[in-house]
Amino acid sequence: MDELALLGPRLRAARIARDLTLEALATRTGISASTLSRLESGKRQAGLEVLLPIVKHLGVSLDALVRTTAPDPRVRRPIIRRDGMVIARLSPEESPTQTAKITYPHRAARPTPKTHTGREWLYVLSGRLRLDLGGQETILEVGEAAEFDTQIPHAMSATGGGPAEVLSIFDEAGARLHTRVSANEPESPD
Template identity: 50%
Template sequence: MSDDFEDVLHAVGPRLRALRRHRGLTLAEVAGTTGVSESTLSRLESGQRRAGLELLLPLARAYRVPLDDLVGAPRSGDPRVHLTPIHRHGMTFVPLSRRPGGMQAYKMIIPSSDHPPEPDHQTHDGHEWLYVLHGHLRLVLGEHDLVLPAGEAAEFDTSLPHWLGSADGKAVELLILFGQQGERAHLRARAARD
């Protein structure tokens, strides 16, 4: 066996003893909960007996800890998504997807303002779909000047002059799906043929 494996096995006993003592339990109390004899528990903690799954599983249940904690397994990584906001034109864009090319997803936050900016139309290649989560979005699209409340969506070709802002000076939050190559954000399902 490798030295790393042996080191892990030798560290189990002291870890078990520290956990039991931290919980304020006696060997007899742990034996009564797990069905593992006091002598076996004592030998495990002192390193005189090697820990196997048949012993570690009931101990993990009794101490209410993951098995990984008993053997000191390395953490597999933080499952949380750490998003890095992008700040442009006074707005915040939080990328929700990381796939290069193709469809991109963002949460966009337009902050409240006592003096909302005048529309500054932009154009670029692509296709955009948006859904208002909170607030009232002002969407200026070509000749159209629209107000979308929470729960409404819009879809447009971004080669048309467009501008997004707050309709009432209050904060607005929305989801945006953007396809740089002009991909549309949704497909219409067709009924299955019999």
């Protein structure tokens, strides 16, 4: 498919994603709503003098609008190994929501609870997870999920004799606490 033919639909998708009407974008860019409509429908060619104010107000790059190939969707980030945990980060570093597969080792003693701003969501993939939330212990089995305010003191570890694999989703504050790498912690290349 002709990549320029994709320009209009990409402009329209970017505008709609930002919940803007043609009229609202016209007001912000100084380009008439009819011109914007013709650009989106492919009935008008776009020059840089028209595209630059549009991409500025939509917060997209020219490259994203005229990209000839899809970017590589794979996330390739190093594995983190810390305190017996194995953390595989599953989302790009710049993503506002971070996702990780965390393998918690079995521990006889409970880890020290921590707090931070935000919320966390987790899903147990395998094993049994001990969630200490505000001093109350909950054992989560395979297929169970939990979601909680991370300002409540919380700690997690595997229980039942083996490790527990968990899919965790958290915001930036949670990502810093759970997946940070300090200067003296090497990341594994696998």
